[in-house]
Amino acid sequence: MQSIFNLNKKLKTTIASLKKGEKAIIKDFDADVIPLKLLEMGCLPGNTVELLQIAPFGDPLYLDINGSHLAIRIETAREIEVDSITK
Amino acid sequence: MTKQNINVALIGNPNVGKTSVFNQLTGLNQQVGNYPGITVEKKVGFCKLSHNINANVIDLPGTYSLNASSADENVVIELLLNKKDKLFPDVIVVVSEVENLKRNLLLFTQIKDLEIPTILVINMIDRMQLKGISLDIPFLEEQLKTKIALVSSRKNIGIDELKTLITTYKTISTEPCLNASSIDDDYFNTLRKTFPNQSLYKLWLVITQDVNFADLNRNTLEKQSFTKTNSELKKLQQKETIKRYQFINNTLKIGQKIDSATATDFRSQLDRVLTHKVWGYLIFFVILFGIFQSIFEWSKIPMDFIDSSFASLSTAASEYLPPGAFTNLIAQGIIPGIGGILMFIPQITFLFLFISILEESGYMSRVVFLMDKIMRRFGLSGKSVVPLISGTACAIPAIMATRNIENWKERLITILVTPFTTCSARLPVYAIIIGLVIPDEYFLGFLNLQGLTLMLLYLLGFGMAILSAYSLNKVLQLNCKTFFVVEMPNYKLPMFKNVMITVVEKTKAFVFGAGKIILAISVILWFLASNGPSEKFRNAATIISSKVENKTLSALEIENKVASFKLENSYIGIMGKTIEPAISPLGYDWKIGVAIISSFAAREVFVGTLATIYSVGGSENETTIKNKMATETNPETGEKIFNFASGISLLLFYAFALQCISTLAVTKKETNSWKWPLGQLIFMSSFAYIVALIAYQILK
Numbered sequence: 001m002q003s004i005f006n007l008n009k010k011l012k013t014t015i016a017s018l019k020k021g022e023k024a025i026i027k028d029f030d031a032d033v034i035p036l037k038l039l040e041m042g043c044l045p046g047n048t049v050e051l052l053q054i055a056p057f058g059d060p061l062y063l064d065i066n067g068s069h070l071a072i073r074i075e076t077a078r079e080i081e082v083d084s085i086t087k
Numbered sequence: 088m089t090k091q092n093i094n095v096a097l098i099g100n101p102n103v104g105k106t107s108v109f110n111q112l113t114g115l116n117q118q119v120g121n122y123p124g125i126t127v128e129k130k131v132g133f134c135k136l137s138h139n140i141n142a143n144v145i146d147l148p149g150t151y152s153l154n155a156s157s158a159d160e161n162v163v164i165e166l167l168l169n170k171k172d173k174l175f176p177d178v179i180v181v182v183s184e185v186e187n188l189k190r191n192l193l194l195f196t197q198i199k200d201l202e203i204p205t206i207l208v209i210n211m212i213d214r215m216q217l218k219g220i221s222l223d224i225p226f227l228e229e230q231l232k233t234k235i236a237l238v239s240s241r242k243n244i245g246i247d248e249l250k251t252l253i254t255t256y257k258t259i260s261t262e263p264c265l266n267a268s269s270i271d272d273d274y275f276n277t278l279r280k281t282f283p284n285q286s287l288y289k290l291w292l293v294i295t296q297d298v299n300f301a302d303l304n305r306n307t308l309e310k311q312s313f314t315k316t317n318s319e320l321k322k323l324q325q326k327e328t329i330k331r332y333q334f335i336n337n338t339l340k341i342g343q344k345i346d347s348a349t350a351t352d353f354r355s356q357l358d359r360v361l362t363h364k365v366w367g368y369l370i371f372f373v374i375l376f377g378i379f380q381s382i383f384e385w386s387k388i389p390m391d392f393i394d395s396s397f398a399s400l401s402t403a404a405s406e407y408l409p410p411g412a413f414t415n416l417i418a419q420g421i422i423p424g425i426g427g428i429l430m431f432i433p434q435i436t437f438l439f440l441f442i443s444i445l446e447e448s449g450y451m452s453r454v455v456f457l458m459d460k461i462m463r464r465f466g467l468s469g470k471s472v473v474p475l476i477s478g479t480a481c482a483i484p485a486i487m488a489t490r491n492i493e494n495w496k497e498r499l500i501t502i503l504v505t506p507f508t509t510c511s512a513r514l515p516v517y518a519i520i521i522g523l524v525i526p527d528e529y530f531l532g533f534l535n536l537q538g539l540t541l542m543l544l545y546l547l548g549f550g551m552a553i554l555s556a557y558s559l560n561k562v563l564q565l566n567c568k569t570f571f572v573v574e575m576p577n578y579k580l581p582m583f584k585n586v587m588i589t590v591v592e593k594t595k596a597f598v599f600g601a602g603k604i605i606l607a608i609s610v611i612l613w614f615l616a617s618n619g620p621s622e623k624f625r626n627a628a629t630i631i632s633s634k635v636e637n638k639t640l641s642a643l644e645i646e647n648k649v650a651s652f653k654l655e656n657s658y659i660g661i662m663g664k665t666i667e668p669a670i671s672p673l674g675y676d677w678k679i680g681v682a683i684i685s686s687f688a689a690r691e692v693f694v695g696t697l698a699t700i701y702s703v704g705g706s707e708n709e710t711t712i713k714n715k716m717a718t719e720t721n722p723e724t725g726e727k728i729f730n731f732a733s734g735i736s737l738l739l740f741y742a743f744a745l746q747c748i749s750t751l752a753v754t755k756k757e758t759n760s761w762k763w764p765l766g767q768l769i770f771m772s773s774f775a776y777i778v779a780l781i782a783y784q785i786l787k
Contacts, residue, residue: 031325032318035493035570039328040152042190052355056364057460060469062575068190069354069575071456076571 013084015061015077018051024082025049026065033079042066049082094174095134095142095253098163098198099182100191101149102449102576104210107240107585108182109146112250115588129162131174136250145174151190153197153292154324159490164296167201168289178256179205180249185215185222186577188343192231192335193328196264199232200288204259206234206252213239219346227342232260241582263288265334270326274315295320354577361453371454378441379542382514384535386433390518391711393433397426398711401702416613419702424609427695427712428602431515435597436590438511442480443589447581451476455573465553466560468492468571471501475552478508479545480593482750486757493570500559502757503767506750507552509545509742511597512690516741517544519694523717524734547742555770608685608692612699615659624656659700673740673776674733674783676721683740690746732786736779743775 018024026047034043042065043049052069053062059074099105109117113132130146147166148159166172167179181198183191188209198205207227215221228235236252238245268275268287278290315323360366405418445451451473459469470492478485485505492498509517518541525540623630631649654660662684663677670680682696694712701715719728745751745768754764 031321035572036154036321036324036328037151037493037570038572039325040154040190040193041572041574042332044329044332053358053362053456055362055456055460056367059460060456060571060573062358062362062456066189068187069577071452071459071571071573071575073459073571 012081015049015051015063015072015080015082016074018049018082018084020051020054022084023048023050024084027081027083029080034076038070038072038076041070042068043080048085049080089139091140093136093140093142093177093253093256094145096145096147096166096174096176096179097182098147098167098179098194099149099208100151100184100187100194102574103149103182103184103187103191104240105149105182106146107582108180108208108210108238108246108249109144110584110588111240111243111246112142112144115591117588117592134250136254140254142253143174145176150194152194154296161296164292167198167203168292176203178253178259179203180208180253181205182208182210184210185212185220186218189332189335189339192339193331195231195233196267196331196334197288200263200267202261202263202286204256204261206236206249206256206259207231208236208238208249210238210240212237213242213244221344221346223342223344227338230264230338230342232262232264234259265331267327267330270330271323274323295324357578358453358575361450362457367453367457371457374445374450375545376542378438379545380535380538382434382437382441382541384538386437389433390430393430394426394711394713397422397429401426412617415617416610419617420610420613420699421606423698423702423712424606424695425602427515427609427698428598428606428691430694430712431511431518431691432594432598434514434518435511436594438480438514439590439593440586442477443586444581445476447579447585449576449578452573452575456575459571463497465556466497466500466563467504467553467556468494468497468501470571470573471497471556474501474505475508475549478505478510480511482506482508482510482747483753486750486753489757493572496560496563496565499565499758499763500556500563502754503559503763504552504556506745506747506754506767506771507548507555507743509548510690510747512747513544513741515691516686516693517541517738519713519716520729520734520737522713523729524731544738544742551743604689604692609695609699612659612681612685612696615662616654616657616700619653619657619660621656624653627653627656654700672783673779674730674736674787676728678719679728679737683746687746687748689748690741693741732783735786736783739782740775740779743771743778745771 013024015024026043026045026049028045031039044066047066049066050064051061052064055062055071060071061074061077062069062071097105097109109130109132112134116133118131128148132144132146134142134144136142145166147163150160150163153160153164153167166174167176169175179198179201181191181195183195195205195207209222222237224235224237234252234255236245236249238249240246268291275287275291279287282290361370401418401422404422405414408414408417454472454476455469457469458472462469462471471489474485474488477488482505485508486502489498489501489505492501521537521540525537528536530536530539619625627649631645631652655664659681660677663681666680666684667677670677670683675683678697678700681700682693685696686693697716698712701712701719716729717727720726721728751764751768754767755761758764
């Protein structure tokens, strides 16, 4: 059971797995682990997200979510599932 | 016709130019204070709207929503929900920005639910064309149930129209623009029935936030209304946010057109360079270096000018005023004391100028982004960079600026280590000692050695802050959820007016805040130095003349000897002599000891104290503070008091010691415990003593 669960988690596309310049649509996330402030800044299911820059050393990520420019850490980004719309 | 006075509250997200709108409305008619009981800055300005209506304009802290997550945001809610507050607004002005309208409107729809007349300002309209944005204002006004003012606070467009619009506040709708309670009808209907006299949205805020109001206490609600778990409430808040965005998206789909083809790509190009893994750090370092070099270089001439002007003023006072105790108080106590404050205005001004430019331009957020990963290794957050940099102005606002760090452990560590950064109060001490013991020469032809030393001291402060953060991170066992969200605002050319108002305000606060303490201490010191308890003090002249009987000395030399003998036997001399054994291993004489004791109230008192002591001690007044310190020698060894070894030892002592009562008070307030400020005081001061001791013993 444990291993299947881990496998599923790995296969999910999240903001953390996007490449620089890649755009995606936010699918879903667990409201308990995402700060409300992020939702208020437009991080909601159905909105587009673009990964603009990755900081040196790979973290944090600089995003354009629904027209808002903001940066979040990679562990938060891993919790937000997305559907990629560009390669 | 009678004059009418109304309250106008300005509210908006951070980075929308709310403060520039405030500055345009009120100019320099501003009063800055603190909200009672808390350290959040409260800015109220005065504005004449029309010939018979005046307004008190309240600039509320920037907030993304009414869901308060910090003390700053609580202030907003508490004011807007408390009708009894004497600043309760007659009209709210929500400031938004044309490029981030969607996000800005979230706060607007929440404010509308409070049922207070609300005006929407859309700022930065001068950028509309550049960004290819067009707005259907009548449609937006109808949907949002408000009046809209198009403003460019930068170009001073639309401010008069805004003033006129505010005067018509009575005609503006107080109706909410969407029905947020439909996210859970049953729940909200029950609430409405239980509390028929309260506004529903207000109840919702009280239930979901940790705030209390005079007429609505959270604890009295407890039994009937907390039928939902925290997780359910969070889901509801999420639903509420989604609902508001749906409304906003639908409204903007028709009301706003964006032709993205005309949008320029300036931001992303600049971002690429400024957050680059090599250039980013290099540019950051060069900027810091440039700031510290210029603080020292550019302020040298005005500083010397102020110092020598006060020296001649002091001479003039003792020459032209009738001799006596009162003249001595003015010439030896008050004038050198004031000079000791005013002399540092140039450096303080430059420092605040640079910090406010960095903040206004949007560069500071890039530094946060660039530094987060590195800072986390030391138990800090990228956001700790802002307190650490603004700590170079003053640790007190810097410690308050830690409030936006979401993780408590990262925040606590930032609070504890911020006082290590070189604040502006250390600058006077550094400046005068560097001027005395470091040669004014150039290294490699262009690097001023004195400027370089100053920069090293700043780096030492940062380095020490980071090192102690690292150890605290290892020692403190706290588990906290880590959240990190930082807005990356668009780059802006800093507005001259905004920068100037900040600089003038902060410099004024330095001069009058520190000035009062310094002046009071100068007067007390002068008194203690000019009076003594024993017979020795009163009979100084006879004792000295009997001692020097068989030597041939000029009248002036005898006079000097009498003066310094008197000083040693004055109250202050006795105090200083008592502590001398503790500080002489660090290379300090008792006069420096007195200056260190008095600077426990505030560091910048150091120079003023020495100025007063040396004025009383010497018979000639015409030299500057710096010259007096330079010529001071040890009576036994004939060595200069301020030599290289004792100078470095003093610099290190001031770099590390926590000599600021206000910092202790603010740490107590922000951590809500005496444990942390006391730990700070003991650790920093003993560390300073040990380092200064080692340095002097090696260098002497």
